[in-house]
Amino acid sequence: MADSTLPGPALAASRAALNAAIADQQAAENGGESPTTPAIPEPNSTRESPEPGEIQEVDMQAQAEGIRTVFNDPTNFNVKHPLYSPWTLWFDSPSTKGRNLPQTPISAFPQTPLPQTPGANAALGWMEDIKRVITFDSVEEFWGLYNNIVAPSMLPQKANYYLFKEGIIPAWEDDANKQGGKWSIQLPKDKNRGNVDKMWLYTMLAAIGETFDPYLTAGEEESPQSLITGVIVSVRPQFYRLSIWTRLAPALSGNEDEAEVKLRERVETIGKHFKVSVLSYPEPQKLAGPLATEVEFMSHKDSEKKGKSAKKLTVL
Numbered sequence: 001m002a003d004s005t006l007p008g009p010a011l012a013a014s015r016a017a018l019n020a021a022i023a024d025q026q027a028a029e030n031g032g033e034s035p036t037t038p039a040i041p042e043p044n045s046t047r048e049s050p051e052p053g054e055i056q057e058v059d060m061q062a063q064a065e066g067i068r069t070v071f072n073d074p075t076n077f078n079v080k081h082p083l084y085s086p087w088t089l090w091f092d093s094p095s096t097k098g099r100n101l102p103q104t105p106i107s108a109f110p111q112t113p114l115p116q117t118p119g120a121n122a123a124l125g126w127m128e129d130i131k132r133v134i135t136f137d138s139v140e141e142f143w144g145l146y147n148n149i150v151a152p153s154m155l156p157q158k159a160n161y162y163l164f165k166e167g168i169i170p171a172w173e174d175d176a177n178k179q180g181g182k183w184s185i186q187l188p189k190d191k192n193r194g195n196v197d198k199m200w201l202y203t204m205l206a207a208i209g210e211t212f213d214p215y216l217t218a219g220e221e222e223s224p225q226s227l228i229t230g231v232i233v234s235v236r237p238q239f240y241r242l243s244i245w246t247r248l249a250p251a252l253s254g255n256e257d258e259a260e261v262k263l264r265e266r267v268e269t270i271g272k273h274f275k276v277s278v279l280s281y282p283e284p285q286k287l288a289g290p291l292a293t294e295v296e297f298m299s300h301k302d303s304e305k306k307g308k309s310a311k312k313l314t315v316l
């Protein structure tokens, strides 16, 4: 499916969601405490009434037009903020293997058959245990979903969440992925149990807000397409892994072809944004250690070969 162009208010909403989340994280880091509340009002959260004398921001124009967004009325909003494109959440876990309906942690969501996307047939075996949870296309639906699923820190071992653009399945074989690759970081579980949920939230917000590869807003091409196809969090016995999948992967063969150099720069920008703005590591900080990796990029073709003689990019 083609990416749509985001109208101004939706862009503002997505950006606001990401910026507020990042500000929330930075404020918590500065204050030395762990953030516990979501960055923007969540549709099913109850807010306290204002204290007497508290100054409230009122959007006069929206009020005059009868528009109630989730920002000024979290329970009775009548306008949603559309995303650039719809996204689908997928899930797999040892507890869902071989079952038609996942029992935990998302049993509330009905199952639908695998969509017939280009390349889907080749991935049938791989996709057998990956359950499609839901597709959403607005900021509000995202929060509705987020508030109703289990956080990565609470998932069983070997579980994965996959958040992919609608029409792209989370498989190397999908046409949108087969020339691509992934940025990923591996984080030891014992040191990151308290961080992984926020890291996954910020990764999802950067994906749906299209801040990883902001070509959609650059206006340079007739119909620009983001390089991002999806993001994944994986829970493994000793570590968590966060990944960002891209449509294309630079060849890393020393080819100085202009298009290749541009692609490499564009892919490197995604990795830097991931490390610095989304995960909040200082750019020069070394991350690799026991069970930990740097933020690394590898093509899916190399992943298929299990990384043998793989060429990697690293954000250092």
Ligand code: MGP
Pocket (backbone or CB within 6 Å): 123, 126, 170, 171, 172, 173, 234, 236
């Ligand atoms: P993984 O779960 O991405 O890696 O892939 P991990 O976490 O290192 O391994 P795990 O064994 O701890 O889960 C695991 C294996 O699944 C790969 O080695 C492939 O055999 C297979 N696999 C992974 N992906 C992403 C795909 C895919 O997109 N298509 C197909 N056909 N197989 C895949």
